[in-house]
Amino acid sequence: MMEPFAVEKPLIGMIHLLPLAGSVGYAPGSLQLILERALQDLYALESGGADGVIVENLSDAPYAVTAPRETVAMMSVIVHRLVEKAHLPIGVNMLRNDGLAAMAIAAASGASFVRVNVFCGVAFADQGMIEGAARDLHWLRRDLGTDTRIFADVHVKHAAHLTTIEEAAIDAERNRPEALIVSGIGTGKRTSPDDLQAVKSVASLPVLVGSGVRIDNVSTYRDADGFIVGTLLKQDGAIDGPVDVERVRALADAVASLRQDA
Numbered sequence: 001m002m003e004p005f006a007v008e009k010p011l012i013g014m015i016h017l018l019p020l021a022g023s024v025g026y027a028p029g030s031l032q033l034i035l036e037r038a039l040q041d042l043y044a045l046e047s048g049g050a051d052g053v054i055v056e057n058l059s060d061a062p063y064a065v066t067a068p069r070e071t072v073a074m075m076s077v078i079v080h081r082l083v084e085k086a087h088l089p090i091g092v093n094m095l096r097n098d099g100l101a102a103m104a105i106a107a108a109s110g111a112s113f114v115r116v117n118v119f120c121g122v123a124f125a126d127q128g129m130i131e132g133a134a135r136d137l138h139w140l141r142r143d144l145g146t147d148t149r150i151f152a153d154v155h156v157k158h159a160a161h162l163t164t165i166e167e168a169a170i171d172a173e174r175n176r177p178e179a180l181i182v183s184g185i186g187t188g189k190r191t192s193p194d195d196l197q198a199v200k201s202v203a204s205l206p207v208l209v210g211s212g213v214r215i216d217n218v219s220t221y222r223d224a225d226g227f228i229v230g231t232l233l234k235q236d237g238a239i240d241g242p243v244d245v246e247r248v249r250a251l252a253d254a255v256a257s258l259r260q261d262a
Contacts, residue, residue: 002179002206002225003149004089004112010051011255012091012208013248014230015041015082016058016239020075022068023060035078041243042082045233048248049256054091054115054228055079058187059240063096065127072101080109091115091151097130099137099150107144113178115228119152120175121168123159130159134175152177154199157186157211169199181228183210187239188231193220215254222258 001008018034019025027033038055045053057067057075067075075094083090089112094102099116106114117123120132134152141148154169155161161168165182172180182199184191190212199207206225213227221227233248235241 005051005226007051008259009224009255010226011049011252012052012054012226012228013041013045013048013050013233013243014058014228015045015053015055015243016230017055017075017078019059020057020071021073022064022071023057024062025059031074031077034074035081037242038078038082039085042086044243044245045248046086046088048233048243048245049252050088050248051252052089052091052112053082053086054093055082055111056093056115056230057095058230060095063127065096065098065130067094067098067101072098072105075101076105076108079105079111083110089113093117096125096127099133100140103137103140103144103146103148103150106148107141107146111148113149113151115151115153115181116177117153117156118159119150119177120171121161121163123156123161125159132175134177138176149178151179151181151208153181153183153210155182155195157183157189165195165198166202169203173203173205177205179206179208179225181208181210184212186211188212190217191221196221196224213251215251218251218254218258222261227255 091113092102093115102114120134208226235244
């Protein structure tokens with residue numbers, strides 16, 4: 001069983017925060033509204049049967065590679081509040097690639113894990129060249145005295161990569177995260193089952209599918225060790241909509257069927 005989750009093949013839902021301080025879309029004075037929406041999404045995910053949650057600043061585009069300090073401060077307040085209320089493991093992803101900020105937020109708030117888009121190596125994205133900082137992340141975790149898990153993307157979405165996905169997976173595992181993530185080319189885009197199998201073939205770590213999971217295709221990912229789902233679980237499948245508890249429940253049932261078949 002993959003820590004920190006209580007089940008095999010966990011379904012991890014996304015809480016996509018409204019624009020935070022430091023982003024071009026932020027509405028001054030809207031912290032309470034952001035928090036209320038996040039708590040509503042948390043309740044929907046828990047009620048629908050999700051096994052974990054990742055909190056992410058998706059609405060902050062265009063992103064800085066390293067998050068502004070005001071964004072980190074506001075994210076810390078929000079994640080801490082969600083951890084206080086949650087009955088599920090909470091994770092943090094700080095876009096575009098601020099794993100150090102995510103780790104600091106997790107340690108301060110009690111979150112269980114972080115997702116890091118470019119953990120090691122180099123990716124070419126709309127923010128330019130992004131470099132991984134695996135060593136710095138491990139040192140920060142040690143200095144903070146936390147056991148926060150690191151989930152590392154392999155060939156992260158919305159980016160181009162120089163190596164094959166197998167080479168990237170080998171390099172990622174060598175840098176000692178706790179799990180790997182494989183996704184499609186963009187948010188909500190289908191993950192290639194071939195990519196999942198390629199990473200599984202060279203890695204001993206758990207491998208999660210990070211985008212494009214639907215009820216009608218989840219069975220094609222039966223070898224995955226977990227699922228991270230955002231778009232599908234939103235009202236009408238709209239990325240900027242609230243989480244729909246009925247959609248969560250339907251996908252949770254589909255994932256539960258995979259566990260029974262395993």
